[in-house]
Amino acid sequence: MKKIYLMTITLLVFLSSCSVEEEILDEVNGNKVITNPDNAEMIVAPPYAYLRDIQNRSGVWGTLQSVTDELAWPARGSDWVSPDLQALFTHDYNPRNTYIRNTWNSFMLGITRCNVALQYLSAFPKSDKIDGYIAEVRFIRALCMFKLNDNFGKFPFREYTETDYSVTPLILERPAAVQRIIKELNEIIPVLKNKSELPYGRVSKAAAQMLLANVYLNHEVYTGTSKWPETIAACDAIIGSGQYTVADDYWGMFQYDNAKYLQNTESILSVIYDETIGLTGSVWVPITLHYNQRFGNFTSLLNGCCTTPTFVDTWDTSDKRFSDRRLINQLGFNQGLLIGQQYSIAGVALKTRTGEPLAYTKEFSIKNSKEEAGVRIVKFAPNPSTTNTSNAGNDFPLYRLSDTYLMRAEAKFRSNNVTGALEDINYLRNTKRGMPAYTSLDLDKILKERGFELYWEGNRRTDLVRFNKYRDARAEKNFVTPAYKVLLPIPISAIEANSNLVQNDGY
Incomplete structure (x- = not known):
């Protein structure tokens, strides 16, 4: 008999205190699970569990940090000798790099898990609960789409309703991908709940607004057209909600028992x-x-x-x-x-x-x-x-309020509102972190402040690209990276699997 594999959850508080195990169900029992709206939590569990893959050392986090000045993996004698790993840091990566392949596969896995969940959830009778779960899963899918667009510039995509897998999926390139992500987020933001209405670790309205702010912040990189007022508006909505506060104890957010402190201060979305x-x-x-x-x-x-x-x-x-x-x-x-x-x-x-x-x-x-x-x-x-x-x-703070202030400061500065930018960056730097306030501001100071506040949290590659610093020569990479390498190569395995997927120029 065919078997259906499902993630099942013993719910104490959904996603804030739970045990997760994989259970193998036969076809009859499996169909009972996936056709019963009471089991919606089981169906949304795999997309939420996917978020943990973003911190993977051999995939997303380890790859995207390793191509920046924040992280390197030196060979040490016979230890840590890996041409693919060292190539990330020196920007000698190519379409056969295993770590880049792992990163691509991770984001595609996230989209697949979300689409499977959306297939089941959309078949349930409509209710506020089901609509909320659908919106949360759509956010996770939009996050994966954003990451693929940001790092690779294109990706194959099929809607969850497209179940004829003999049909080659659509290839979304940057302009279309950006439009698609913005549309998705604007549709789900009114449906998503506020932080105060959800258990810690669930996708809130502010999480979607944060992703939208990131799309707008990087819009000029993706399309050539800036969206600074839209960035500011998305950040205003989060800050103005009054549901989040910048932590007074910076290191309290990174202790081994950091859940409660994050929950009560900065966490817009934490991976539990x-x-x-x-x-x-x-x-x-x-x-x-x-x-x-x-x-x-x-x-x-x-x-x-x-x-x-x-x-x-x-x-x-x-x-x-x-x-x-x-x-x-x-x-x-x-x-x-x-x-x-x-x-x-x-x-x-x-x-x-x-x-x-x-x-x-x-x-x-x-x-x-x-x-x-x-x-x-x-x-x-x-x-x-x-x-x-x-x-x-x-817990890993995927989005936190300090970044909202930094994004808004940057968007204000790039809009020639230097006074407003100084207010935002000094609120964080001086009022909350105890450093001397800036009396003048430039893009270099803003980038440095992002590094001080957010290092090792996975933002650096996107930041360096936006500030035109990604290609710069640096320690152990004493050359300017060719312009085409700002986009990572599409893995050769992905191109072999889809004849419509064309390699990024230069590779």
Whole structure:
């Protein structure tokens, strides 16, 4: 008998405290599940679960950060030797790069999961509950479309009603894709609920307004026509709702038990993790710390990625976002950027495996680095007492209010409203983060402020492209990237699967 695979959820509070397991149902029982409106939560679970893939080290997050100045994966002797991985940082990527393929496949998987859910949900009798779930799933689909458009410039798309899979899907290129995403978001925003009406972690009206603001913020990149007033209006709607507040404690948002703090302050949309029930995310800490920086149950560390001198040199080290020492007695290291000599919890100066001082340096070689080369970043605090050291349990703030202020400041500045831009950026920088207020502003300061506030949260590639900095020479990439590489290559596997999908120019 044919089998139907469904994600089932034991609901404590939908998506804020749940256990997820895969159950194999026979055709009869499976059809009962997918035709019963009482099981709507089961049907929307796979699209929501997909959001966790956006933090994947070998796919979306790891790929899109690695092509910027925020993240590099140096080869260290015989460790971390991966031509595809190093090619991301040096912009030597091509259509056969496995990490770019993983990223493309991830977004396409997200669209597929959403379309399957929409097929089932649309067959249910209409109700406010079903309409709300449909709008939430359409948001997740629009997010995947935005990411494909932003990074690849085109993608195949079929509507959930198009179930004849022998028909080749439509290829959406940038102008059509942007129009389609804006239309989708404007349709669902009136249907979506406010934060106060939803459990934490669900897609709210403000989440869709945030995605819409991002589309408008980058509209000139995509189409050649700017949409600064529209960007400001979308940000105004979020800020003016009064449902969100900028966090006073920056590092409170990134602790291992950050859910409640995010929920009560900045979180417009968080991707929920919970290590107590096996919902865990990226290996934030093991991938970057040196082998000998052991603490608690963390005994298998990987000494992998680092940030770059280019990014480090943008910082004023007195900025509270640069580092935080609240957990140093439990970890031996600070959160934020780790530079210089590293110590154990007991305060003993650590050494490399060859006996050299474990002192992180700004400089590194992408092709052959020493163990201690490269400044490390620990944005998301580990739980020292966890027994699950492979993956993190921190919730990931996909959208938060600080970014809304930064987007609005940038749109105001680009609209020649410098006074308004200064008010927004100084509210965040001075009032909330305790840094000296700017008395003048330029695009370089705005980009730097975005880096200070949002580093390692997955925005950097899009920002660098918009500020015309993506192609710039930088540490270990001492050349200007060819213009065609601003768009990533379409994976060769995708082109082989669809004869109508044409490779981006230059590859």
